[in-house]
Amino acid sequence: MATIPDFAPDCGVCAALCCLALSFDAGEDFAIDKPAGLPCPNLEADFGCALYDRLADAGFAGCTRYDCHGAGQRVVQEVFDGANWRDQPALAEPMIAAFAAMRKVHEGLELLLAAGRLDLPDDLEEEREALIEAHAPEGGWDEATLARFLADGTPARLAAFLPRLRAHV
Template identity: 45%
Template sequence: MYDGQCKRVRLYRAMAKNNSIELTPDCSACAALCCVVFAFDKSESFAIDKAAGEVCPNLDDNMECKVFQDREELGFKGCITYNCHGAGQRVTQEVFKGMSWRQDPSLKHRMGEALSVLRRIHEQLTLLSMASRMNLDKGERETLEGLEKSLTPVSRWSEEELSNYPIDRVTKNVSKFLLGLQRLVKKPN
């Protein structure tokens, strides 16, 4: 690991220790998981077909996109609109301690499984963060805090915890809570 990567690993470990969760992607701290884990179907969003687990042909050996500046023109709008909400770097730095599927190809599937769950967790945390800015009553605030707590481990996520996490149930609970806040949202004229 180079020095900059070591500093990021220490930063993400410190954030995990303090239960401080970054919900903004930091591609420089990720193992390019979105370029490997997900399938693309040739469409208006993706110029090519790519199977899940297959490395995108636009990913170079330094885990950087060879067509990054020209993604839209080359037909990769889906790459522009995708947002992991910070789950990619957290899987790489926190769950896998800075390791990468490039260093150990056997990690590719495991990292993909972890990303699939943690991304959904981060999506729910993002939605709850937006809801927290609303004028919630005491009961709603307590419910929101309980949901956030259920999405945040006491220490840091492990592969096993993510594998066993009841993401479907928790997502339903978050959706139900958010639907109950409709009265706080102004309807457009």
């Protein structure tokens, strides 16, 4: 049986992966350009944000709206056993890749759980349950299982499954 994670972000047990992994462009939501893979200049040594209490006023309204749906803390705590990219710089690239994959996992799970509220025919319900199992493997996640998740076509299977639900919405 699949174990469904908590989708609530817990920044206190993350390593600011969103502040490292994501890029943003100067504009209405962000005051500066920041490429993916470089830490935000507002990121403090303890992974806190120097602008946290005034993000929107400082031009970072996009940060106030972002939600990783719990993917960041899962990567840090589950996949990398509490390690972080600051203490071990060689982990930055694999953590960024794992974060991208885990975001796909969590986004897919949320869609599949929402689809569970639909009155689906048996064949679609069985497919939905199989996709949930693929998005929440019994043994949890590590770098290898995340890589397999992407390589085995699970995201493509989900993308093909979702449009077939239109008739049941």
